[in-house]
Amino acid sequence: MNDPLDGAGLPPALEHPVLKSMLGAWALAACSAEETAAVEEHLGECGPCADEARRLREAVGLLQRPESLDLDPGLRTRVLDACLARRPPRVPVPAWAASYDAETARLDALLQDFGDAEWHAPVRLRWFRGEGATSRRTTVAGVIAHLLAVDGLVATALGLADPLDHLTAAPAPAPPGASVTPGVAGTPAERTETFWETSHFPPTRSVRGPWREQSHAVVRTVSFTGAGPGALPVSYGDFELPMRDALLDRAFECWVHAEDIAEAVDYPYGPPAPRHLHDMIDLAARMLPQVLAARRRRGLAAPGARRHLVAAGSPGRSLRLEIEGDGGGQWLIPLDSPGAVGSADHQVAHVALDDVEFCRLAAGHVSPEEAAAGQLGDRGAIRDVLFAAASLSRM
Template sequence: MVTGPDQWDGGELPGGPGERPRIPSPRSAAEDRGPLPDPPPLPVRDPVSDSVGPLPEAGSGAEPPAPVPLPDPAPAPPHRVLKSLLGAWALSACSPEETAAVEAHLTDCASCADEALRLRDAVGLLHPADSLDLDPLLRSRVLEGCLGRRPARIPVPDWASPYDAETAKLDALLHDMGEAEWRAPVRLRWFEGERPVERETTVAGVMGHLMAVDGLVATALGLTDPLGTAAPPGAPDPLVRTETFWRAAHETEHPLAVHAPWRDQSYALMRQVSFAGSRVAELAVPYGDFRLPLRDAFLDRAFECWVHAGDIAEAVDYPYVPPASGHLHQMVDLAARLLPSALADRRRAGLAAPPQRLVEAGAPGRTLHLEVEGSGGGHWYIALDSPAALGTAERTVAHIALDSDEFCQLAAGHISPEEAAAGQDGERDAIREVLFATASLSRL
């Protein structure tokens, strides 16, 4: 039967016989039946009888029980224990409780305080605040010291030393680069005819270009061509070889995959010429429409390696140093020796005025005095009327003075002849022709 709105005794509900409630009815709140009773007083422990009773009511006159006293703190560890903890305290290896005990003891014990000070100073010597970056010149100093103390059993030819040094520097730069930097864009610049030319590639593309053109020297020495069966037929042109390598690498290779083959090829070149010695110095290396003796081809490759390493360093925002003074002098000397032939090529292409006819047979031809200042500089006399003639000071008609870095940037095609801040004196046409011939030495 139903006994109330909030109760059910198991009988039938008004909704029908045999039905059971699906959801219980809500209960009424306690506040609905009047105010809540006051809570009972909390029991307290009598410190005398150790019995629990209620708190005294306010106004009853009964005194509250006295507070229970706290236990005494633990005694400090003895002197010998605290002294044994000084080493761990100096290394910051103590627990918080041990640290507090040791530091409290140091305020009262002069001998332990002195020893703690000495231990802290010793810990400072164990952790010097030095930079983890190695000195960038450490490699060159170590190599210089080793080679100075024990000369190589098979020495590197003097004309191959610049290539050896520049490839080692570039290899060290590449070791510090990650995959993202290998994909960094690099702007290659050179000079064609009367105008500058640019080509954008990546760091991996630059290394592929160096390896493809170095392959001309490798094949001349009987080594494996890095292009393999993909080598283009006909005359070995550096530009065609580079384009062929770029197409093959774009389809098949990871950007970092070119580093190890280039490094191995440079090692193989150095080993080959070191064992061969002076017997191969005059071996002809074809460069498309002209040839260079092997000694000059190695200087050419060293110069291009330095120039393109600078392009890479600029792209990844990394400092890069120029070649050593003696090596830079050899590179500048090669460019100066190539200027008469470059001037003759420009005349055949109609880009320069024809040479002057000599008034009488045997009379000295015109020359230009080229002065390169700074590291690796010197004086050269450039023949203006015959590429086969030797320049002398007998009939100097013009004088150009350039800084060594500026001359190399002009020969690399990184600055135009108009931008070269040269000290100039003499025939204006001769000066212009030599500056443009210097820029025409550059190529991809």
């Protein structure tokens, strides 16, 4: 039997230089249990080592990254999916409206605790026009006013009130000889400028309520009416989208401008859920042939590119657009006619991009020259598609 006084279980007897050399490992919690006990007993007796140990522990605290208290941006979607799997809603939101519902809710959560300083923080809206980037300066409140004004295109298509109807201030007189369009202007940029210019005061936090009420009304209306309004046309002034695509477009812009706002107030903001991100990318890919044709009519296509007349519904020269990431996929983009069909047999180029990077290109936040991670094939076709993607952006 061991003698209880034989020293078993006591810290090992170590010399001062050895104990001092162990302070760094102790501060990092890298010592064994016996070494830790020996060091801590020594610190109770040696003032200089105790001071050194305190300084080392403070330094270790500075090296450790504090964990964010912010919730995982995908948590809301996962919780709702789990709840709805157990008890489906009486009036389900159509799948094509789910991304708009989610992105407006995420942005509203970001805005919830903003004070006056955040609402008036400067924001620069950026988009691509022609061959280069352009921008417009506003505030966080001005961005929400912009979303309210443009979402009004969807609201009015559903028979809801137009948020611009309450503006009573007379617009500035048109120059002599200029054509005047009756009523509120119809393009997103025109509606936004109308809202900004004819409001009695610059937008403030008070714009959040009308914007959120309108987004709720849109989701509620399409939910109660079922799949019917999915094909309802929504006019953007110079083009139209069916309701299901218009809500995807509005969800995309809501996310992009939420990132603009988060950047202005120095707050992290993640991308949409993967399935919503995929749907947004799919919409952009489907719109690219029309944008390519419009740029070609304006003389903005790559010089020297060979083109062929292709009958509608027939295969033609195509570019393979490969989008990597959870929201990605592959699309064959017809190059010569919006009515042509993308064809692997007629592929002349291949471009690969990250999913979020492609969305930032389509938002005008990344230049076409900087966007592609991988390029192979016809350089003119690649340039045309990248510039067309950037041309999807607008204020």
